[in-house]
Amino acid sequence: MQRIRIKIKGYDSKVVDKASQQIIETAVRSGARTFGPIPLPTKRRRFTVHKSPHVDSKSKEHFELNTHKRLIDIVEPTSKTIDSLTHLQLAAGVWIEIK
Numbered sequence: 383m384q385r386i387r388i389k390i391k392g393y394d395s396k397v398v399d400k401a402s403q404q405i406i407e408t409a410v411r412s413g414a415r416t417f418g419p420i421p422l423p424t425k426r427r428r429f430t431v432h433k434s435p436h437v438d439s440k441s442k443e444h445f446e447l448n449t450h451k452r453l454i455d456i457v458e459p460t461s462k463t464i465d466s467l468t469h470l471q472l473a474a475g476v477w478i479e480i481k
Contacts, residue, residue: 386456386464389479390419395450401476402452408470409456412463418454425449 388405392398402419409416427447434441456463472478 384457384459386459386467387481388454388456388467389422389481390452390454391477391479392450392475393448394475395448397473397475398450398452401472401478402454404470404472405454405467408466409454409459409463412460412466414459414463415457416454417457419452420454422451422453424451 390398390402390405392401399419406416406419425448427449429445429447431443431445432439432441433443456467467480
């Protein structure tokens with residue numbers, strides 16, 4: 383049994399969900415079974431920065447960068463499935479890792 387595992391990452395959760403939906407529709411259209419999208423834990427990077435360069439060290443700004451991740455498994459892919467996935471156009475800001 384052959385399996386393709388696709389990991390999708392992005393900063394905007396709506397764009398990541400839309401990209402995963404496109405991948406699932408493409409795989410189902412070509413005749414493969416899919417499992418997912420499985421939401422993986424969101425990675426949160428927090429940054430604290432001083433507002434002014436020299437004075438008042440109590441005045442700070444806080445920023446947060448969230449990386450949303452989804453996992454899709456495609457079981458029993460055909461050659462048409464692999465070909466359609468490689469030529470798929472997705473939105474900017476989405477990173478895809480295919481194993």
